[in-house]
Amino acid sequence: MVIFLVMRVVPGEPAAMILGDKASPEAIARVRKALGLDEPLPVQYVRFGSDLVRGNLGNSFITRTPASEEIRSALPATVELSLAAVLLAVVFGVGAGIISATRRYSIFDRASMVGAVLGISMPSFWIGLLLIALFAVRLRWLPVSGRINVTLPFVPVSRFFLVDSLLTGNAVALADTLRHLALPAITLGTASMALIARMTRSSMLEVIQQDYIVMARAKGLRERMVIMRHALKNALIPVATVVGLQTGSLLGGAVLTETIFAWPGIGKLLVDAVVQRDIPVVQGIVMLTALLFVLINLLVDLLYAYLDPRVRYA
């Protein structure tokens, strides 16, 4: 169903796109035939479907290499970036949320909630450009784009640069990777961080008012213990949902972030493929992100049962 929708949605006029504006109609027809685009849509769909179940996404119209190959080589960069962004968002979002809730109406609370509403309202690519303008262009502290300084003596094994540099003990490469990762991860993570902070705060405030928290305080437990042990565990249940949903939407946000930072992941690949009408690559990436998105949401549901024992899946 999903695949069919994507299939119907994506076709445009790729043959003309590949050949450029001056191509003759005959040349366009020839390319269409070579790419199998001259056949009726249902026929294309059946062929696409039967290729798909064998793991064949078709060849890229532009590079002629299998689309699955292109996507596979770009995916680790996106995963690394997204995980870094989630990590940032969870650590700072949950942290700010807890402090805000425990010191309600304090200056920290007000400042961080104003910051959160700003964070939700800012376009991520604008944050990225501002960060580049400040830290990369003006101050020259951090690199403008890319994943790593290509002149470094570093041979990636798995394309997860952080893992590779850690495993090979290459400290220079690790530091350089982190320096390249910093700005894109902040850019991608800001909106999620803001949402998570708001959610943590309101959920925490709700939990703190409940009887068992009063009870815990009455027992004479230290405030730190009450908050971290008793309140946090229940407060985090709705936060887990938000984190899960955000992780999924980061896959989408990565498109803009990767474009700005020339980050060689699937987001940038998608934009390039759309511009060049490289249908197999576009289809592959859209399907892959949908698959990951659904998987992440499934994981969140399972995590729910762990966090909240009242939830049981029959």
Added chain:
Amino acid sequence: MSGCDSSSANRRVRPATLAWAGKDVRRSRTVWVRLRRDRVALGGLGLFSLLLGVAVLAPLISPYDPNAQDLRSNLQASSRAHLLGTDDLGRDLLSRIIYGSRVSLVAGLAAMAVALCLGVFIGATTGYFHGLYEAVMMRAMDSLLAFPGIILAIALMAALRPSLQNVIIALGVVATPAYARLVRGSVLSVKERDYVEAARAIGAGHGRILAHYIMPNVMAPIIVQATLQTGSAMLAEAGLSFLGLGVQPPTASWGSILNDGRPYLYAAPYAAIFPGLAIMVAVLSLNLLGDGLRDALDPRLSEG
């Protein structure tokens, strides 16, 4: 006999509807009273009204033609002649941002309207009627929800030609399932209430029950959703235009102005700063208003 029945039914339906309408008026009044006390939300409303005013009055208040090029004075910093400076083709940034507000606001509001109409219709009908129609529609909504929003919008824009109209369609379609599910859930819970049963008993038709008895009770979450979603649609439009998949030159939207300024981050950072600021202010105003509306419409939520 049947004529007598329907006329007596009509007589009885009217007072009942009036009573409900009266309750609605009262409720919207209390919402307004609550909203008026919320200074932050009022600020959001004021800010958004201001932006709407700017968009409507664009030809009157913008100092230059937004597309007039003057290559001799390109990439200028802010000056008395050009308050926000000029872009790489010497076009006045302030005028472009003022005119861009039209495109950005229209895109956000129209995408919201598309999603609202489609989503409310699908949600109300699938919540009210069961069977094959419901199953097919809800599976279609689920499959739309399987994609991250911006990815689906990009895929749709790849299939359609980049233009304002298609941006609106793409963003409207992307946001539809959220409304459909929201409305369907509310309809499912409201439809079993006694007063709906009573309306059915006195002979009100499906359309009448949906429009007069069910919908007024599901409006609150829809209004909040519409406000917040207009903001996210504007963000998405800016993103698409930034990628070159939205409105096409020379028409300016805030996203495309930002993209135009991007190569000159060092020489002219303001060309990227101001359009982004405009996007942020617009989305911020809607988020503040939406948060305020949610608190005003559902006071239980604001107690926490």
